[in-house]
Amino acid sequence: MKSEYSPASLPSARTIAADAAGIAEAAAIIHGGGIVAFPTETVYGLAADATSEAAVARIYAAKARPTFNPLIAHVASLDAALEQGLFSAEAQHLAKAFWPGPLTLVVPLAPGATVCPAARAGLQSIALRVPVHKVALGLIVAAGRPLAAPSANRSGRVSPVTAAHVAVDLSDAIDLILDGGRCPMGLESTVIACLEGPPRLLRPGAMTRVDIEAVLGQALAGPAGPIALHSPGMLASHYAPRAKLRLEAKTLESSEAGLDFGGIFGKRKNVLDLSASRDLAEAAANLFDFLHELDALGLNRIAVAPIPSEGLGEAINDRLARAAAPRGSS
Ligand code: TXA
Ligand code: MG
Numbered sequence: 001m002k003s004e005y006s007p008a009s010l011p012s013a014r015t016i017a018a019d020a021a022g023i024a025e026a027a028a029i030i031h032g033g034g035i036v037a038f039p040t041e042t043v044y045g046l047a048a049d050a051t052s053e054a055a056v057a058r059i060y061a062a063k064a065r066p067t068f069n070p071l072i073a074h075v076a077s078l079d080a081a082l083e084q085g086l087f088s089a090e091a092q093h094l095a096k097a098f099w100p101g102p103l104t105l106v107v108p109l110a111p112g113a114t115v116c117p118a119a120r121a122g123l124q125s126i127a128l129r130v131p132v133h134k135v136a137l138g139l140i141v142a143a144g145r146p147l148a149a150p151s152a153n154r155s156g157r158v159s160p161v162t163a164a165h166v167a168v169d170l171s172d173a174i175d176l177i178l179d180g181g182r183c184p185m186g187l188e189s190t191v192i193a194c195l196e197g198p199p200r201l202l203r204p205g206a207m208t209r210v211d212i213e214a215v216l217g218q219a220l221a222g223p224a225g226p227i228a229l230h231s232p233g234m235l236a237s238h239y240a241p242r243a244k245l246r247l248e249a250k251t252l253e254s255s256e257a258g259l260d261f262g263g264i265f266g267k268r269k270n271v272l273d274l275s276a277s278r279d280l281a282e283a284a285a286n287l288f289d290f291l292h293e294l295d296a297l298g299l300n301r302i303a304v305a306p307i308p309s310e311g312l313g314e315a316i317n318d319r320l321a322r323a324a325a326p327r328g329s330s
Helices: 020-031 053-063 078-082 089-098 134-143 163-173 209-216 280-295 313-324
Strands: 014-017 036-038 045-049 072-074 103-108 125-129 176-179 190-193 200-203 244-246 257-260 271-273 301-304
Touching: 014 020, 020 036, 020 045, 020 134, 020 176, 036 134, 036 163, 045 053, 045 134, 053 163, 078 089, 089 103, 089 209, 163 176, 163 280, 190 209, 244 313, 257 280, 271 280, 280 301, 280 313
Parallel strands: 014 176, 036 176, 072 125, 103 190, 244 301, 257 271, 257 301
Antiparallel strands: 036 045, 103 125, 190 200
């Protein structure tokens, strides 16, 4: 029987350089309701006009993302964010300290906000972020409107940090890929909710808890109740490579690929070291790239060396725990 689905016959997205001409072309596609992958300082995002229900629907379809999982609206400045969300004194304080940069703030929706309900999954709150990456900011300014942008991977897969990662995962489902090189931080933004009560950490990420708590002058609250209710993207099985992960591995078995930290596995075949010098920023920047690379070896299991939990280690260990979680739970 002839299959209706024939990947070879599907159109593939072009990859173009993220220079001024590339950004202008991407902005034109977004104006026309299209979806474009673009680099940020954290991971590659998949952008659509956040004010258009139809454009946002294409993001959910391309990623096969559950429509109850809201998207981050990316804007160019705090002023632009204030048109979409209601900022408490604490939220403003955080925005002034960390924007532009890898921090996402979830705040109550402002009356008159233009970000459409589909982008917010119908919630009365909105996630806002001002990225610092020049291409990301350039694209937002050229588009002249908020951009809804989740990470540019199929739902549940490892986030992309290169244009090639995006192409492998999503090429047949999107309109264009802007290639701006590897993302410098390599981990998604930290998500903080400033709703009722004290600011809550919904997702550890590229901005560390210590830095945020130092600015707030108080400890961040954790999520009240199950995290999935607060940040639906935080379902357990996420960031999953095809291979199984064995965490906290002190030694490597011969059948395994190895994700090392600080050289404990020794110089072996199929091993990549996140940071030989035990530098957590270097490890964060390498994490998704190395997971993609080791997964492509086609081995059944990846052993992961222990990684300290302070600083960026909190977010690194969070992503590893999700990547190791049993499949099919989300
Ligand atoms: O670094 C990043 O944040 C990247 C780049 C592209 O900016 N984006 C990203 O988007 O990681 P995404 O969709 O993969 O993750 C967004 C997270 C999800 O966990 C989602 O549930 C949460 O933010 N989120 C969005 N809106 C929310 C809201 N109103 N309330 C609670 N959580 C929200
Ligand atoms: Mg994601």
